[in-house]
Each structure stands twice: as structure tokens, then as C-alpha cells.
Amino acid sequence: MATQRKQRMTIVSFIVVGSAIAVGxxxxxxxxxxxxxxxxxxxxQGEVPxxxxxxxxxxxxxxxxRSGELQGTEVQxxxxxxxxxxxxxxxxxxxxxxxxxxxxxxxxxxDGNGVFQASQILAKHDENYMPAxxxxxxxxxxxxxxx
Amino acid sequence: MIPELGNFSLILALCLATLxxxxxxxxxxxxxxxxxxxCRPLSSGIWVFMLLSFACLSYAFLTDDFSVxxxxxxxxxxxxxxxxxxxxxxxxxxxxVLWILMLASWTYAVSLFSRNLPLDMLARVQSVMGIIIIGxxxxxxxxxxxxxxxxxxxxxxxxxxxxxxxxxxMIVHPPFLYMGYVGFSVAFAFAIAALLSGxxxxxxxxxxxxxxxxxxxxxxxxxxxxxxxxxxxxGWGGWWFWDPVENVSFMPWLVGTALIHSLAVTEKRGxxxxxxxxxxxxxxSLSLLGAFIxxxxxxxxxxxxxxxxxxxxxxxxxxxxxxGSSLFLYALRAPVxxxxxxxxxTSREVFLLINNIILVVSTAAVLLGTLYPLIHEAVYGxxxxxxxxxxxxxxxxxxxxxxxALALGVGTFSRWKKTSVTYLKQQLGKVLIASVALGIIIPLxxxxxxxxxxxxxxxxxxWIVLTIIKDLMTKTANxxxxxxxxxxxxxxxxxxxxxxxxxxxxILGVCMTxxxxxERDVRLAPGESESIGNYEFIFQGIxxxxxxxxxxxxxxxxxxxxGEEYMTLYPEKRTYFATRTVQTEAAIDVGFFRDLFTALxxxxxxxSWVVRIHYKPFVFWIWMGAFLMAxxxxxxxxxxxxxxxxxxxxxxxxxxxxxxxxxAEAS
Numbered sequence: 001m002a003t004q005r006k007q008r009m010t011i012v013s014f015i016v017v018g019s020a021i022a023v024g025x026x027x028x029x030x031x032x033x034x035x036x037x038x039x040x041x042x043x044x045q046g047e048v049p050x051x052x053x054x055x056x057x058x059x060x061x062x063x064x065x066r067s068g069e070l071q072g073t074e075v076q077x078x079x080x081x082x083x084x085x086x087x088x089x090x091x092x093x094x095x096x097x098x099x100x101x102x103x104x105x106x107x108x109x110x111d112g113n114g115v116f117q118a119s120q121i122l123a124k125h126d127e128n129y130m131p132a133x134x135x136x137x138x139x140x141x142x143x144x145x146x147x
Numbered sequence: 148m149i150p151e152l153g154n155f156s157l158i159l160a161l162c163l164a165t166l167x168x169x170x171x172x173x174x175x176x177x178x179x180x181x182x183x184x185x186c187r188p189l190s191s192g193i194w195v196f197m198l199l200s201f202a203c204l205s206y207a208f209l210t211d212d213f214s215v216x217x218x219x220x221x222x223x224x225x226x227x228x229x230x231x232x233x234x235x236x237x238x239x240x241x242x243x244v245l246w247i248l249m250l251a252s253w254t255y256a257v258s259l260f261s262r263n264l265p266l267d268m269l270a271r272v273q274s275v276m277g278i279i280i281i282g283x284x285x286x287x288x289x290x291x292x293x294x295x296x297x298x299x300x301x302x303x304x305x306x307x308x309x310x311x312x313x314x315x316x317m318i319v320h321p322p323f324l325y326m327g328y329v330g331f332s333v334a335f336a337f338a339i340a341a342l343l344s345g346x347x348x349x350x351x352x353x354x355x356x357x358x359x360x361x362x363x364x365x366x367x368x369x370x371x372x373x374x375x376x377x378x379x380x381x382g383w384g385g386w387w388f389w390d391p392v393e394n395v396s397f398m399p400w401l402v403g404t405a406l407i408h409s410l411a412v413t414e415k416r417g418x419x420x421x422x423x424x425x426x427x428x429x430x431x432s433l434s435l436l437g438a439f440i441x442x443x444x445x446x447x448x449x450x451x452x453x454x455x456x457x458x459x460x461x462x463x464x465x466x467x468x469x470x471g472s473s474l475f476l477y478a479l480r481a482p483v484x485x486x487x488x489x490x491x492x493t494s495r496e497v498f499l500l501i502n503n504i505i506l507v508v509s510t511a512a513v514l515l516g517t518l519y520p521l522i523h524e525a526v527y528g529x530x531x532x533x534x535x536x537x538x539x540x541x542x543x544x545x546x547x548x549x550x551x552a553l554a555l556g557v558g559t560f561s562r563w564k565k566t567s568v569t570y571l572k573q574q575l576g577k578v579l580i581a582s583v584a585l586g587i588i589i590p591l592x593x594x595x596x597x598x599x600x601x602x603x604x605x606x607x608x609x610w611i612v613l614t615i616i617k618d619l620m621t622k623t624a625n626x627x628x629x630x631x632x633x634x635x636x637x638x639x640x641x642x643x644x645x646x647x648x649x650x651x652x653x654i655l656g657v658c659m660t661x662x663x664x665x666e667r668d669v670r671l672a673p674g675e676s677e678s679i680g681n682y683e684f685i686f687q688g689i690x691x692x693x694x695x696x697x698x699x700x701x702x703x704x705x706x707x708x709x710g711e712e713y714m715t716l717y718p719e720k721r722t723y724f725a726t727r728t729v730q731t732e733a734a735i736d737v738g739f740f741r742d743l744f745t746a747l748x749x750x751x752x753x754x755s756w757v758v759r760i761h762y763k764p765f766v767f768w769i770w771m772g773a774f775l776m777a778x779x780x781x782x783x784x785x786x787x788x789x790x791x792x793x794x795x796x797x798x799x800x801x802x803x804x805x806x807x808x809x810x811a812e813a814s
Contacts, residue, residue: 010492011500018504025543026512033516033539037532055534068752073670092668093748093757096382096720096729107536 035107044084048110056116057105061085065100079104079116090118150215153203154294157244160196160251161284163189167277171270175344183266186273187258193280194255197248204244204293205235214301217241217293223307223725225696233318234308239442239458240293242321246438247283249322249329254280257333257358264354271340272333279332282465290458307696307725316376324369324396328434330362331399334406335431338424339473342480347424352414355427357784359410360642363403364780370396371773382731382746384666384761386769389540394517395437398510402430405506407780408499416496416563421481422503428473433510435466440517491565498558505551512543552607552654555647556614560621578617582609594663604658611651615644642783649775656768665762668748672755679762682743683707686758689750697721699732702747702756706736718758720747733759742766 037055038048048054056079064078064085073092077100078085088106098104098121106118167189174182204217208231213219221238222231230237236245254276261269287293311317337355341347373396378386387393406426413423443459490496516535523533560566560574586606590598622640623632665679673688687703699721706713716734723730733746741764748757 007489010497014497014500014504018501018508022508022512022543022547025546026515029539029542030519030535033536033542034519035534035536037534055532067749073668073748073751073757093382093746093759096731 040079040081040084040086043086043110043116051109053107053109053119055105055107056086056088057103058086060098060100060102060104062100079106086116087114088116088118090121092121095121149203149206150212150294150296153200153207154292156196156200156203157284157288157292157294160193160200160247161281161288163192163196164277164280164284167193168274168281170274171277172274175267175270175274178267180266183270186270190251190254190258190273190276193277194251197244197251201235201244201248204241205232207294208232208235211305213303213305214296214298215293216295216297219297219302219305221305221308223305223696225724226305226308226313227695229318230308230313233312236321237308237312237317240287240291242325243283243287243291244293245322246325246329247280247287249325250276250280250283250332253326253330253333253358253362257336261354268340268344268346268351268354271343272336275336275339276332279336279469282469286458286461286465290461304725307723310697310721310723310726310728310730311380313696313723314376314380316372316380320369320372320376322369323365323372327362327364327366327369327403328396328399328437330358330365331403331427331430331434333358333362334427335473338427339476342424342476345480347420349414349417352410352423353789356407356410356414357789359403359406359427360780360784363400363407364777366396366400366403367773367777367780370400371770371777374773375770378766379733379735379744382733382759384733384744384746384759384763386660386766389516389535389537391517392437392441394513394540395433395440398513398517399430399433399437401506401510401513402426402433405503405510406430408502408506412496412499416490418490418496419500419503421477424477424481426503426507428470428477432466432470432473435462435469439463439466490563493561493566493568493571495558495561495563495566498554498561501554502551502558505547505554509544509547509551512547513540516540516543548654549603549607552611552650555650556610559614559618559643559647574617574621575614578610578613582606582613585609598662601658601662604654604662608651608655608658611647611654615648615651618644637786637788639783639786639788642779642781642786644779645782646776646779649772649777649779651772652768652775653772656765656772659765660763660769663764664766667760669758669760670751670755671758672753675755677758677760679760681709682713682762683710684745684758684760686756688754689756692719694721696725697723697730700747702745702758704734704745704758704760706743716743716745718745718747737767739767740764 035053035055037057040056040058042048043056058079058081061078061080065075066077067075070076074089075091075094076087076089079088080086088108090106090108105122106116107120107122108116108118111117167186170182171186171189173179174185206212207215207218208222209228211218211222211224211231213222217238217240218234221241222234226234234241236242254273257272257276258269261272264272334355337351337358341351370393373393374386377388377393378384406423409419409423409426412419439459439462442462443456516539519535520533523531556578557571557575560571583606586609587602590601590605594601619633619636620629622636623629626632626635667677667679669677671677671686673686676683676685678684683706685705685707687705689700689702692699692701699719701717701719704716704718706716714736716736718734719732721730721732722728731746733744735745736743741762744759744761744763746759748759750756
């Protein structure tokens with residue numbers, strides 16, 4: 001009986017140690033891996049803590065895309081929820097389905113000049129697709145427009 | 148006519164599956180030989196009708212029968228023939244038919260290759276498989292029938308297959324992935340059958356092992372193909388994004404890996420029985436979770452099928468029914484299963500336990516990260532959306548895999564029941580010193596820079612490789628010479644070592660790629676160039692090309708190596724006729740030690756383009772490692788102890804004597 005109990009204790013202690021390590025790792029990682037989503041209106045109202053990484057979702061405002069005249073591979077455009085426009089700057093290759101008047105989601109932070117510096121631009125590979133976050137942004141603003 | 152025949156076959160398969168769910172099981176309960184033996188003809192019947200149904204759907208695709216709605220929305224008359232065929236599983240409905248065909252194939256295979264399985268066990272297993280088939284067939288027939296017709300206003304041409312799927316990788320990736328997903332249903336069925344019959348012994352583990360290995364090997368290849376496809380088709384140069392859909396295929400793999408190891412303990416030592424059963428249930432449940440997440444659209448993902456909440460609800464119901472009933476059965480029956488073998492703190496049992504804990508914890512962490520956005524939304528309301536990015540997954544996952552790699556080396560050396568610490572020290576001391584020393588020296592000499600991640604990965608990779616070599620030397624030490632010794636080792640032993648080698652190769656590949664990749668997105672006018680190391684990429688400009696169902700802007704990039712012309716790459720940006728979808732086609736020079744990756748970005752005026760130029764060392768090793776793992780899994784199945792006709796004595800009896808056997812034949 002004693003050995004059985006010892007074995008059970010071995011198993012239990014391994015599981016306890018294992019889960020403790022895991023919980024620690026998860027809490028630590030959640031802290032830095034989580035990206036909260038904000039709409040352009042929320043960003044304009046200063047709801048986003050400065051210097052924090054977050055996601056912004058909205059539409060690419062028509063006629064706002066600038067790339068040719070900028071240096072290197074930088075692009076700039078306006079992300080809008082029909083109430084507020086937030087300038088976005090991104091350096092790199094835009095996704096295939098990135099288009100003016102279409103939904104967009106960007107990862108990044110707001111710099112000192114109020115420009116959203118995107119580290120990643122997301123657009124799903126589907127013609128009729130609007131990112132869930134963009135839909136949420138349009139619904140949250142309650143406004144309709146032809147961006 | 149043909150599509151109706153396909154539909155009819157699906158219904159016939161459903162009828163046969165209903166018979167199979169009831170009759171053999173009743174036979175097993177009432178000990179009726181005839182009823183039990185009916186499972187063999189029934190499973191072949193289901194398989195034949197599923198095959199027929201699949202053939203009918205393929206026929207509809209190949210003959211451009213756009214009166215079938217599913218064909219109309221996933222094909223086009225201009226589509227090349229091979230993509231018309233792969234279009235069969237390019238959408239939700241057709242992929243369900245492929246899914247069930249594979250389920251039926253596994254069921255049929257079990258009935259073919261289980262000649263030495265007791266009839267009542269086979270009958271129970273087949274009945275459980277029958278129940279699963281019923282669930283999926285009902286789901287397909289009621290919510291997503293691929294044979295639905297639009298006879299009025301038949302479209303003149305189809306909407307076309309999603310351009311992302313018009314690719315060789317998409318022809319082969321889903322079949323392998325589904326074979327893996329669905330394959331875990333066999334281990335699940337064996338577990339349920341064992342719980343029902345109360346015969347959860349070492350023999351049960353021996354029957355289950357080859358099937359689990361096979362499913363796991365398919366899943367390994369399926370995931371690797373998917374990652375490879377994403378790498379060259381999405382045009383980002385990444386190979387793993389911790390996307391929800393990737394995660395849901397990865398979780399059954401992780402639990403399946405744990406299951407393989409836990410089955411080894413159950414077969415050899417008769418312990419961890421309840422745990423093994425739980426893993427078998429978990430592996431299949433996670434496969435179902437994968438189906439639910441991919442097909443319901445609850446999580447935003449690049450790969451998800453069209454969103455349909457109704458289907459999602461049905462699948463959720465199916466999943467909860469399977470998980471709920473199997474866990475209920477487990478709660479009723481598992482306590483009956485007792486084990487009475489003993490082992491010490493440094494035995495192989497304990498190291499395999501550590502393996503299981505790490506893998507299950509990793510799965511839980513991936514599951515949490517995948518579902519966290521849903522939980523957050525449910526708690527804080529729809530307006531407060533969050534997303535969990537790769538930093539979370541990497542922070543949790545990478546250290547856990549490091550621990551796993553460490554334990555792996557010791558685990559292969561340890562023996563069942565009891566391993567003396569002195570023995571381990573004596574065997575592994577030098578290996579440890581060598582892998583630490585070489586792990587520091589090799590990156591320093593080859594790159595002349597200090598990179599802690601690269602050094603740690605190199606140490607872990609070498610640790611696995613060197614323990615494999617050391618283990619081979621130890622195992623062959625008593626033989627006449629090394630080669631005679633090598634021949635005496637079993638195939639399942641080699642299978643294990645190949646799979647472990649695969650793990651080392653993946654660790655090295657992942658680390659070298661992530662640490663030493665050079666990724667440049669540059670704006671180049673025709674004639675301009677960009678240099679990475681001793682390679683120079685000259686952008687020659689864009690030409691217009693026309694393909695069978697698309698037009699393309701094709702870039703010409705001449706690559707110079709050490710100033711001499713090496714090769715030319717042609718990245719493309721395609722616009723498909725039917726959908727007007729734009730699709731980037733990367734051009735890659737694949738090499739054993741490095742890939743050269745180029746993709747076209749967008750035009751930036753004055754004839755200049757953004758060109759994505761990546762130098763990716765050792766990226767090939769990631770997929771090579773996965774294939775080594777799969778090869779190891781298959782090799783272990785061919786071990787002769789699974790083929791022997793005579794009944795093998797139970798492992799408990801085998802090991803009950805003093806002095807556990809050497810680990811040579813293990814795993």
C-alpha cells in the first residue's frame with residue numbers, strides 16, 4: 001500500500017509542479033500577447049493608454065491612400081468608422097485584398113503625433129469579407145457612410 | 148442523375164451505419180456471434196457507398212455540372228482539371244463527404260486488419276465507429292448537402308474555386324489532415340469499446356497503438372503540408388501564424404503525441420490505463436472541436452470556411468454529445484480499471500509521465516489562447532474584442548518544448564520500473580557536456596556572433612541527436628559488431644528514434660529560421676537591386692502573362708551569387724477572371740540549408756514595386772522534421788509484434804517478474 005501511495009504522490013506532485021509552471025507562463029504571456037481592439041472613435045476619445053500595442057479596425061477611407069510619393073515602402077491611409085478618421089502609417093507589403101473603401105484591421109500603437117504606426121495590416125482573402133472588428137467598429141459608431 | 152445517385156449513396160450509407168451502430172453492439176452484449184460478425188460486411192458496405200458518393204461528386208465537378216449548387220460555388224469551366232478535382236473538397240459540403248469517406252475507410256481498415264482481435268471487441272469498435280458516421284452523415288445530409296440542386300435558373304458558369312486553394316498543396320493537404328483528424332476516432336472507438344466491455348488491459352493498448360500511430364503520422368504530414376502551403380501561398384514568408392485554424396489542428400496532434408507515449412506505458416507495464424483512455428477521448432474530442440471551429444466561423448481566421456451559425460450549432464451539439472457521453476461512460480467505468488504495478492521516481496514510466504504532462508499542459512495553453520477571444524467577448528460584451536497574438540503562444544510554448552526536449556533525452560535512456568541515477572549519470576554525463584560545448588561552439592564559429600536562442604536550440608537539438616547515437620551504441624555494445632547490433636533492434640525502436648530525430652530537426656529548423664532569417668521589403672525600380680549576404684537580387688521589371696483562368700503581372704528577379712548569375716525567380720501577382728481576386732504567388736528557390744523567397748507587393752508609381760525578399764536558412768528542416776516523425780510513426784506500425792498471429796501474453800504477466808526488461812524493445 002505504501003508504494004502505491006508513494007506513486008500516487010509522485011504523479012500528483014508532478015502534475016502540481018507542471019500546472020504551476022504552466023499557469024505562471026500563461027499569465028506572463030497573456031500580459032504581453034493580448035491585443036485589445038479599439039474603434040477609431042475610441043482612439044480619438046483617448047481611451048487607449050499611450051504606448052500600448054492594440055488593434056484598430058475600420059474602413060480604409062476612399063482617396064486617402066498615399067504610397068508613390070512616400071519614401072521607401074511606407075504607405076499612409078485613413079482608417080475610419082465614419083465618425084473619426086485616424087491616420088495610419090505602415091511600412092511594408094500590403095495584403096492582396098487591401099483596398100480603399102474596404103474593411104481593415106491593423107496592429108500597432110499611436111505615436112506622439114497621433115499617427116497609428118502599424119506593424120501588421122490584416123485583410124482576409126475573400127472578396128465579400130469584412131473583418132469582424134471592422135463590422136464591430138461600424139456598428140459601434142452607428143454611422144453609415146460611403147467610405 | 149449522377150448527383151442524385153451520389154445523394155442516394157449517402158442515404159444508403161446512413162442506413163447501413165445505423166444497422167452497424169445497433170446490431171454488432173447488441174450482438175456483443177447478448178453474445179450473438181452472427182450479429183457480431185455482421186460488422187465486417189456492414190463496414191465494407193458503408194465504405195463502398197461513401198466511395199460511390201465521392202465519385203459522383205467528383206463526376207459533377209469534372210463535367211461542370213453547375214446545376215449542383217456546391218459545384219457552381221466552388222468550380223468554374225476554366226478551372227484546370229486537377230483543381231476541379233481538388234475542388235471536391237475545396238468547400239464545406241464536399242470536404243464533409245471526404246471526411247466521412249475517410250471515416251468509413253478507417254472503419255473498413257479496422258475490420259480488415261483486425262483478424263486477431265476478439266470478435267466482440269471488433270463488434271463494439273465498429274459499432275462506435277458506426278455511431279460517429281451516423282452523426283456526420285446526418286449533419287451533412289441535413290445542413291450541408293453537397294448534392295443540392297438549383298434546377299431553375301441554373302448558373303451558366305461557376306463562381307470559381309477560391310484562388311488560394313488553386314494550388315498543389317491544397318490538393319494534398321486536406322486529405323492528409325482529415326486522415327489524421329478522423330484517424331483518432333479509431334483510438335477513441337477502441338477506448339469506448341474497452342470501457343464498455345471492461346477489458347481495459349495491455350492487449351487493448353497493443354491493438355490501439357498501430358492505429359494511433361497511423362492517425363498521428365497522417366496528421367503530422369497534414370499539418371506540415373498546411374504549414375508549407377501557407378509559407379509559399381500566402382506570400383508572407385511565414386510558416387506558422389498561431390492562427391485559430393492552425394491551432395485546432397495542432398491540439399489533437401499534441402494530445403495524440405501524448406497518447407502514443409501513454410499507450411506505450413499501458414502496453415508494456417499495464418499502468419496509466421485510465422489516463423490513456425482519457426487521452427484517447429481527448430484527442431478525438433479536439434478533432435471535433437477543430438471541425439466545429441473551422442466550420443462555424445466563431446473565430447476569425449484566414450482559412451475558415453464560410454460562416455454559418457446554424458451549422459455551427461449542429462456541430463457544437465454533435466461535439467458536446469460525443470464528449471459528454473464518452474466522459475459519462477468514463478466516469479462510470481474508469482474506476483473499475485485498477486493497476487498494480489510499481490515503479491520508482493527515475494523509471495521510464497515517470498519520464499513518460501513528464502512527457503504527457505508537458506504535452507497536455509501545452510495543449511491546454513494553446514486551447515486557452517485560441518478560445519480566449521471568445522471567453523473575453525462572452526464576459527465583457529461584444530464591443531470589447533481582443534485578439535491573442537503569436538507573442539503569447541511563443542512565450543508559453545517555446546519553454547515547454549525546451550523542457551520536453553530535455554526530458555526526451557533522459558527518457559529514452561531510462562528503463563522500466565527502476566533506473567539508477569548513477570546509471571543515467573554515467574550514460575548521459577558525457578553526452579550532456581558534448582551537447583553543451585558543441586551547442587556553444589557551432590553557432591559561434593559559423594556566425595561569429597552570440598545569439599542566446601540559437602545556442603540554446605543548438606544545445607537541445609544536439610542533446611536529442613547525441614542521446615540517440617549514444618543509445619544506439621549502448622544497445623549494440625553486446626553484439627558482435629555495430630551493424631549486427633543495428634540489425635537486431637526492432638522496427639518500433641527505430642520508429643521511435645526517427646520520430647525523436649524529427650523533433651531535433653524541427654527544433655533546429657525553427658530556431659535557425661527565426662533567428663537568422665533576413666527579411667527585406669524593398670521598393671525597387673526596374674534595374675535596381677538588393678543584397679543579402681553573398682546573394683544579390685536584381686529586379687528586372689514586370690511583364691504581363693495570361694494563365695488558363697487568370698492574368699498575371701510577373702516580376703523577373705535575377706539572383707547573383709558572389710557576383711555570378713545564379714538563377715532567375717518569377718514571382719507573380721495574379722488576378723483570377725471569375726472572381727477578380729488578386730493572389731500573390733511567391734517564387735522560391737528551395738535549398739537544403741536555405742530558401743530564397745521572393746514575392747511581389749504592390750506597385751508604387753514610377754514603375755517601382757515593393758518586392759519582398761527573404762533569405763530563410765534551414766526552413767526546409769521544419770517540414771523535413773515533420774516527415775521524419777511521420778516516417779517513424781509508420782515504421783513502428785510495421786513492427787512484427789503487431790503482425791504476429793499468435794496471441795501475445797499480457798504485458799503485466801511479462802513484467803511481473805523481478806528486474807524489468809531492458810528498454811530496447813520499448814516504445
